[in-house]
Amino acid sequence: xxxxxxxxxxxxxxxxxxxxxxxxxxxxxxxxxxxxxxxxxxxxxxxxxxxxxxxxxxxxxxxxxxxxxxxxxxxxxxxxxxxxxxxxxxxxxxxxxxxxxxxxxxxxxxxxxxxxxxxxxxxxxxxxxxxxxxxxxxxxxxxxxxxxxxxxxxxxxxxxxxxxxxxxxxxxxxxxxxxxxxxxxxxxxxxxxxxxxxxxxxxxxxxxxxxxxxxxxxxxxxxxxxxxxxxxxxxxxxxxxxxxxxxxxxxxxxxxxxxxxxxxxxxxxxxxxxxxxxxxxxxxxxxxxxxxxxxxxxxxxxxxxxxxxxxxxxxxxxxxxxxxxxxxxxxxxxxxxxxxxxxxxxxxxxxxxxxxxxxxxxxxxxxxxxxxxxxxxxxxxxxxxxxxxxxxxxxxxxxxxxxxxxxxxxxxxxxxxxxxxxxxxxxxxxxxxxxxxxxxxxxxxxxxxxxxxxxxxxxxxxxxxx
Numbered sequence: 001x002x003x004x005x006x007x008x009x010x011x012x013x014x015x016x017x018x019x020x021x022x023x024x025x026x027x028x029x030x031x032x033x034x035x036x037x038x039x040x041x042x043x044x045x046x047x048x049x050x051x052x053x054x055x056x057x058x059x060x061x062x063x064x065x066x067x068x069x070x071x072x073x074x075x076x077x078x079x080x081x082x083x084x085x086x087x088x089x090x091x092x093x094x095x096x097x098x099x100x101x102x103x104x105x106x107x108x109x110x111x112x113x114x115x116x117x118x119x120x121x122x123x124x125x126x127x128x129x130x131x132x133x134x135x136x137x138x139x140x141x142x143x144x145x146x147x148x149x150x151x152x153x154x155x156x157x158x159x160x161x162x163x164x165x166x167x168x169x170x171x172x173x174x175x176x177x178x179x180x181x182x183x184x185x186x187x188x189x190x191x192x193x194x195x196x197x198x199x200x201x202x203x204x205x206x207x208x209x210x211x212x213x214x215x216x217x218x219x220x221x222x223x224x225x226x227x228x229x230x231x232x233x234x235x236x237x238x239x240x241x242x243x244x245x246x247x248x249x250x251x252x253x254x255x256x257x258x259x260x261x262x263x264x265x266x267x268x269x270x271x272x273x274x275x276x277x278x279x280x281x282x283x284x285x286x287x288x289x290x291x292x293x294x295x296x297x298x299x300x301x302x303x304x305x306x307x308x309x310x311x312x313x314x315x316x317x318x319x320x321x322x323x324x325x326x327x328x329x330x331x332x333x334x335x336x337x338x339x340x341x342x343x344x345x346x347x348x349x350x351x352x353x354x355x356x357x358x359x360x361x362x363x364x365x366x367x368x369x370x371x372x373x374x375x376x377x378x379x380x381x382x383x384x385x386x387x388x389x390x391x392x393x394x395x396x397x398x399x400x401x402x403x404x405x406x407x408x409x410x411x412x413x414x415x416x417x418x419x420x421x422x423x424x425x426x427x428x429x430x431x432x433x434x435x436x437x438x439x440x441x442x443x444x445x446x447x448x449x450x451x452x453x454x455x456x457x458x459x460x461x462x463x464x465x466x
Contacts, residue, residue: 022050022202022265036117036121037125038126039125042121042122042125045114045117045121046135046138048114049115049138049139050138050265052110052111052114052142052146053111054265054266054277055110055111056107057102057103057105057106057107057108058104058108058111058146058264059344060264060277061277061282062103064296064407065086065100065283065295065296065409066101066153066409066412067409067410067411067413068296068407068408068411069090069296069412070089070090070092070444071425072299072301072302072411072425073298073407073411074297074299074302074407074411075090075297076294076297077285077286077297077324081295086282086293086295086296090438092425092438092441094447095448095466096454096466097451097452098450101153101448102450102451106450108146108147108150111143112160113160113163115142115146116160116161116163116164118135118139119136119139119140119163120162122135122136134195134196137192137193137194137196137206137211138192138196140195141188141192141211142206143188144185144189144214145214145346147159147184147188148185148214148218148221150181151178151181151182151185152413153447154447155175155463156176156177156181158175159180159181161184171456171459172457172459173459174459175460175461182218186215186219189215189218192211193208193211193212196208198238198239199239203265204256204265207238207262208238209235209238209240210262210346210347212231212235213231213232213262213347213351213352213355214262215231216228216231216235216352216355217347217351220355220358223417225358225359225362225363226359226362228359229356229359229360229363232352232355232359235349235352239258240259241258241259241349242259242349242350242353242376243257243259243379246311246315246316246380247311249348250329250330250331250342250345252342252343255343259348259349260345261349262345262346262347263344263345263346263348264344266341266344268333268339268340268341269333269334269339273334273338275339276333276334276336276338276339276340277330277340277341279330280330280331280333280340281338281340282296283296283297283326283327283407284326284330285320285322285324288320288324289332290337291337292337297325298317298325298326298327298406298407299325299432302317302402302403303317303319305399305403306403307382309382310380310381310382311380311381312403312404316328316329316406329342329408330407344409350376350405351404351405353373354372354400354404356368356372357370357371357372358394358397360372361390361393361394362390362394366387366388366390366393370385370386370387373385373396373397380403380404401414402414421440426440443465444465446463449462449466
């Protein structure tokens with residue numbers, strides 16, 4: 001959806017909203033220099049920032065594929081489809097001209113620049129101060145989320161925090177260090193917490209719980225476990241709850257349910273079938289549905305990892321008549337296979353609970369670590385555990401994260417942040433049929449900078465190894 005490619009320094013998609021669910025359907029393309037003069041226009045600009053999350057290079061395809069395919073959770077059944085774009089992640093043959101990486105870089109910066117414009121203009125717009133603060137908090141959160149994704153994927157990336165009207169201002173600055181990017185992300189999320197409401201005025205909007213949870217995840221990614229825990233602890237008092245039935249979490253008739261803290265909205269059957277997602281088509285087995293591409297399918301290993309009595313296996317993964325696993329977290333909602341209506345979950349309560357369990361384990365608070373780990377295990381139908389050694393507890397949390405979030409775009413980033421990516425994937429390649437030529441190196445922990453960015457601005461240098 002929204003496959004509109006425009007220079008991110010000049011033109012942007014502007015959008016409106018309904019009274020209940022955040023609606024990011026396109027209205028028009030306008031020049032920002034003569035727009036954002038009143039509240040209605042400003043609201044369209046805010047919704048355009050949300051809309052950027054739906055691009056292919058963000059949560060429509062890229063975050064699900066890049067967050068899973070390089071890991072042991074998913075594989076590419078038909079690498080030749082789409083010119084090996086997805087197969088490169090599966091075998092670590094990723095090239096700087098990979099079109100998905102190019103879209104990821106470009107379309108995150110489209111969203112970031114749109115956020116910069118809104119934050120630059122909002123101060124001069126006459127509107128209720130509490131609403132203005134909420135919108136500022138939403139946009140700061142969304143900008144921080146996009147930078148979090150960029151820095152996890154590419155490492156050093158250019159930091160742009162101001163509206164830019166002169167394209168030349170972007171050239172020559174090069175890439176900003178990971179440390180500076182993370183400092184900015186943490187600062188933005190902390191500011192947004194105080195601006196955001198506890199309850200969303202419309203389904204799909206950012207709330208305080210999203211900012212608290214993502215900040216906790218950012219801090220854990222930086223191994224700041226003791227700093228992360230207080231933010232994560234605050235989430236559980238905001239009204240979220242684990243759904244007792246795991247089949248209901250991703251049910252398209254139960255969107256924005258009590259477990260979902262933040263997700264990206266997709267709807268099928270709207271605006272000429274342009275508001276849905278391609279993810280169901282791209283990430284379903286070839287031949288399973290018409291037009292399916294066979295990318296990013298659950299591995300048989302992850303399917304077999306679920307033990308007897310674990311309700312998540314059949315809720316999260318199905319098997320085709322040919323015994324090929326497929327994700328049930330994306331479903332067919334339209335006769336148009338590329339118009340999927342499944343939302344993409346960015347953060348849900350089970351994630352917060354397992355992150356809390358990890359923080360408590362790092363602090364040797366085994367009682368609380370087991371408590372939050374068991375909340376997730378028990379909901380899945382598994383018996384409680386009482387693990388009293390740190391490493392065994394961390395290993396068990398890792399396994400639960402792997403199973404609970406299969407296909408949601410977390411596994412690869414978890415392997416990288418825990419320092420296990422090279423060892424886990426090397427072992428996986430050695431024991432999995434068809435991967436005898438696959439090799440992962442330390443430089444593969446971050447992806448190559450898209451070649452088109454380097455060609456455009458020589459100040460942007462390639463990551464080592466590519």
